[in-house]
Amino acid sequence: METTxxxxxxxxxxxxxxxxxxxxxRQKLDVHTNDQLSFEETAEGEIVIKKKANDDFWQVVKEHSETYTIPSESEIDWGSDLGGEVIDE
Structure with a gap:
């Protein structure tokens, strides 16, 4: 029998x-300022503490924009126009 x-x-x-x-x-739960915790009681009477998922869409967008780089160009450069296209005359 193995014990932990x-x-x-x-x-x-x-x-x-x-x-x-x-x-x-805090490190194990990966919680930071303004995060919320939930407290759930199990059938055995134990209390389980979990980090509550962030439901605020715009807060998630803000966090991701700070974490991940966003291209500074506002528009994708598809290259120069060819110029000789004929579209439905």
């Missing part, structure tokens, strides 16, 4: 019922 060792990370709840999510957990 799990790490134990502890955080403290403040008097205002707030908690700082430890760095190791």
């Amino acid at each position: 060792k799990k790490s134990l990370i502890i955080a403290t709840i403040t008097s205002k019922n707030q908690i700082t999510i430890p760095k190791a957990i």
Whole structure:
């Protein structure tokens, strides 16, 4: 029988019922400022914490435009016109 060792990370709840999510957990969940977390209870009574998917379309567009390069040209250059085309006379 194989056993797996799990790490134990502890955080403290403040008097205002707030908690700082430890760095190791933030990295594992890939959460950043303004991300949302969901808390789901399983049938066994355990609480599962997940990063909520971003549903804001324009926020996703903004994040992608900052992450990926976008060509600076506003129009694709298809090359020069040939000039002798005859289209439906």
